[in-house]
Amino acid sequence: MSASADPPATIATTEVRGTKAQRADALHDLSVAHAELGHLDVAARFARRGLRLSGEARFHLTLAWIDLDRGRRRQSLHHLDLATPHLRGGELARARCLRGLHLCQSAEPRLAIAELTAVIRELRRHGDERWLANALIGRGIARCNATKLVSAEADFRAAQTLSLATGEPGRAAMCLHNRGFVAMLAGDLPLALRRYEEAAKAGLDSASRPEALVDRAEALLAAGLTAEARRVLAPAMELLRRCNRHVPELAVLSARCALRDGDPGPALRHGGTDIEFLLAAGKLDAVAAHRFRGPVQTRALGWLAQARRSNRRGALAACRAGLRLLDEHHGDWPRRELTGHALGLARTAREVLHWSEQHRASVSLPPNDPELAQALTNLRRARAFGLPLEVLERDVRRLTLASRRARPSGTARAELPLISFIVHEGQMSAVTLIDGRARMRVIPEPAELVRTTKLALQSGRAITTDLLPDAEEVVVIPDGVLHEMPWAALGRRVHVIPSLRHWRPDSHGGHRVWVTGPGLQNDEVPALQKKHGGVIAKSSVESTLRTLEGAGIAHIAAHGHVNPDNPLFSYLELDDGPLYGYDIARIEHPPEIVVLSACESGLARAFLDAGTRAVVATTLTVPDAQVSEAMAEVHRRIGHPAEAARAVAHLGFSCYGTGTKVAA
Numbered sequence: 001m002s003a004s005a006d007p008p009a010t011i012a013t014t015e016v017r018g019t020k021a022q023r024a025d026a027l028h029d030l031s032v033a034h035a036e037l038g039h040l041d042v043a044a045r046f047a048r049r050g051l052r053l054s055g056e057a058r059f060h061l062t063l064a065w066i067d068l069d070r071g072r073r074r075q076s077l078h079h080l081d082l083a084t085p086h087l088r089g090g091e092l093a094r095a096r097c098l099r100g101l102h103l104c105q106s107a108e109p110r111l112a113i114a115e116l117t118a119v120i121r122e123l124r125r126h127g128d129e130r131w132l133a134n135a136l137i138g139r140g141i142a143r144c145n146a147t148k149l150v151s152a153e154a155d156f157r158a159a160q161t162l163s164l165a166t167g168e169p170g171r172a173a174m175c176l177h178n179r180g181f182v183a184m185l186a187g188d189l190p191l192a193l194r195r196y197e198e199a200a201k202a203g204l205d206s207a208s209r210p211e212a213l214v215d216r217a218e219a220l221l222a223a224g225l226t227a228e229a230r231r232v233l234a235p236a237m238e239l240l241r242r243c244n245r246h247v248p249e250l251a252v253l254s255a256r257c258a259l260r261d262g263d264p265g266p267a268l269r270h271g272g273t274d275i276e277f278l279l280a281a282g283k284l285d286a287v288a289a290h291r292f293r294g295p296v297q298t299r300a301l302g303w304l305a306q307a308r309r310s311n312r313r314g315a316l317a318a319c320r321a322g323l324r325l326l327d328e329h330h331g332d333w334p335r336r337e338l339t340g341h342a343l344g345l346a347r348t349a350r351e352v353l354h355w356s357e358q359h360r361a362s363v364s365l366p367p368n369d370p371e372l373a374q375a376l377t378n379l380r381r382a383r384a385f386g387l388p389l390e391v392l393e394r395d396v397r398r399l400t401l402a403s404r405r406a407r408p409s410g411t412a413r414a415e416l417p418l419i420s421f422i423v424h425e426g427q428m429s430a431v432t433l434i435d436g437r438a439r440m441r442v443i444p445e446p447a448e449l450v451r452t453t454k455l456a457l458q459s460g461r462a463i464t465t466d467l468l469p470d471a472e473e474v475v476v477i478p479d480g481v482l483h484e485m486p487w488a489a490l491g492r493r494v495h496v497i498p499s500l501r502h503w504r505p506d507s508h509g510g511h512r513v514w515v516t517g518p519g520l521q522n523d524e525v526p527a528l529q530k531k532h533g534g535v536i537a538k539s540s541v542e543s544t545l546r547t548l549e550g551a552g553i554a555h556i557a558a559h560g561h562v563n564p565d566n567p568l569f570s571y572l573e574l575d576d577g578p579l580y581g582y583d584i585a586r587i588e589h590p591p592e593i594v595v596l597s598a599c600e601s602g603l604a605r606a607f608l609d610a611g612t613r614a615v616v617a618t619t620l621t622v623p624d625a626q627v628s629e630a631m632a633e634v635h636r637r638i639g640h641p642a643e644a645a646r647a648v649a650h651l652g653f654s655c656y657g658t659g660t661k662v663a664a
Helices: 007-013 020-036 040-054 057-070 073-086 089-106 109-126 129-145 149-165 169-185 189-201 211-222 226-242 248-260 265-270 275-280 284-292 296-309 312-328 335-345 349-360 370-384 390-402 446-459 480-484 525-532 541-548 581-585 604-610 624-636 641-647
Strands: 418-424 427-434 437-443 473-477 493-496 512-516 553-557 571-574 577-580 593-596 614-618 653-657
Touching: 007 020, 020 040, 020 057, 040 057, 057 073, 057 089, 073 089, 089 109, 089 129, 109 129, 129 149, 129 169, 149 169, 169 189, 169 211, 189 211, 189 390, 211 226, 211 390, 226 248, 226 390, 284 296, 284 312, 296 312, 296 335, 312 335, 335 349, 335 418, 349 418, 349 427, 349 437, 370 390, 370 541, 370 577, 370 581, 418 480, 446 480, 493 641, 512 525, 512 541, 525 553, 525 624, 541 577, 553 624, 577 581, 581 604, 593 604, 593 624, 604 614, 604 653, 614 641, 624 641, 641 653
Parallel strands: 418 473, 473 493, 493 653, 512 553, 553 593, 593 614
Antiparallel strands: 418 427, 427 437, 571 577, 614 653
8 A cells, every 4th residue: 555646636547447457556546545535435445346356455454544544443453454464565564554553542652652663664674755654643643642742743743854755745734733733732722723724724635634623623622712613623523424434532522612611511421531521520539630741731620620629728729730830831721710710719808809810811912923914904805895704703813823922011009099890600899909908899780880870971960889999099900891881980080900910100202193094073183183293194004003113192083893702803993994903912012002082992902901001992982073172181181191081081981001190
């Protein structure tokens, strides 16, 4: 059995005709070519025809390969037993390679590694580079099973080089995909996703190798993108059904998706030994045993299980250990499960404040790279022409996961009164920290508080609430529905920050930038620019992003659209299309202070995550007739962003971020 360098060409040009030997050769070539393309039923039919025609051992060898790919191990071994006595030289080495691949699935990994190492020496002696690549791939899989990840990476890299040398870019792409799997096991999710993406671009045919889709789905699930994982699993299931192949991991992943969506039923019915299923079934001892070895997420789940089976002190220690592990490897999941469990155990106001901050933690920003920029451009063009957006949005999310960078961080000032809200298990609590003393209380019906506050503001009535502490200046960390609260209207100088990490000092200086989007009834920008100076940017996305780099104050007058499902897909309308939150995340040196003068856009958080110190924005629709006067007032006071927001609080504006006065 030999691999076909060009399976489609072999299928197109090969005819079963001529002498018995010629017909046998043709049937063998067609069987191998179809097997390479994943057409296993067709490949098996040609191999059985060749076996009936000639009885040659090579057809048993081919059928052994096909049945192994189908997951029919017993039938595969039967064909190997029939073939082996009649094979010599290179063919015998290939049969040994197949047995080694069987050992990868059924035996202790060390046995498979030893067998395939011996086979690799034989194949090198015979100069059989294509099957040498197969053996290296098999040994790489066995080394993955043995958690020998550095050696596994070396095997897959060597197989990739061999495949390129023998003119098989598709097989080389598969090796690159396998290197992504090694990165996944090592806990480097961004590298894994990047290699999966590169493999697909390099020619990996998921139609013939649907297991690649299963791997990608697992990576997406690990990244917390359950819906994305399900979308990838759907075609994998169909492809595997068509070619009558059984991949146990498929059922496992489907049940895990259901488990992540809060439905443990499929996991419990599955009855498997997957660690998430064991956790759902309450088999904590079995899961906790995994906390010291294995992939990062497996170990993190082990610490979660240890927390759930321990007393309070031990549980909090286990949660801290799991979070340290995720921090070291830039992992996201199961971070919130760990912090949520710890929050449930927190007793004092300070403990609640500490664990709520851990619960809010976000690991990294989307990348600033040309591929993501192009994907966002493609998305803008599709929106402009009214084309479907789902696939293009999926590309943006995938590229975002494949390469991330650290978020800028700061430290909150302890001298300002602080109130932090947290929603946990359906209840909202508030921790107030004033002069070093922490107090905690429950906030009943927060949604009603937001609704009545907005109604009072819009109708010009006085707002009465004891939500904030009795202080002139307050730092607020909202949660849940309180993100929609017009905080500056509550009669304080308020700094609204997503977490304590978002408190930042001013950086002194930088140019002013003015941006105007299309379709505005009243454009306040020309008058403001005339009074305060600065640069009016061209209202295109790339021009705006270039001008925003390193700005001191940026004023953006543009209609906004909020995406509640994914805030980074919220956007501001510019002349050539949307400026997304993903675009803002690409800014290396974002503006220090941003004013968003039009209606709510949902992008204040994107600017703060990117490193902006303060954003003045509204949660209401601002009447066009009042915009110019309001923005003139904002810019008179912009050196103190919280005071500027307070001056226009009647229009729903608040200061998000560090709104302290800029030092002279």
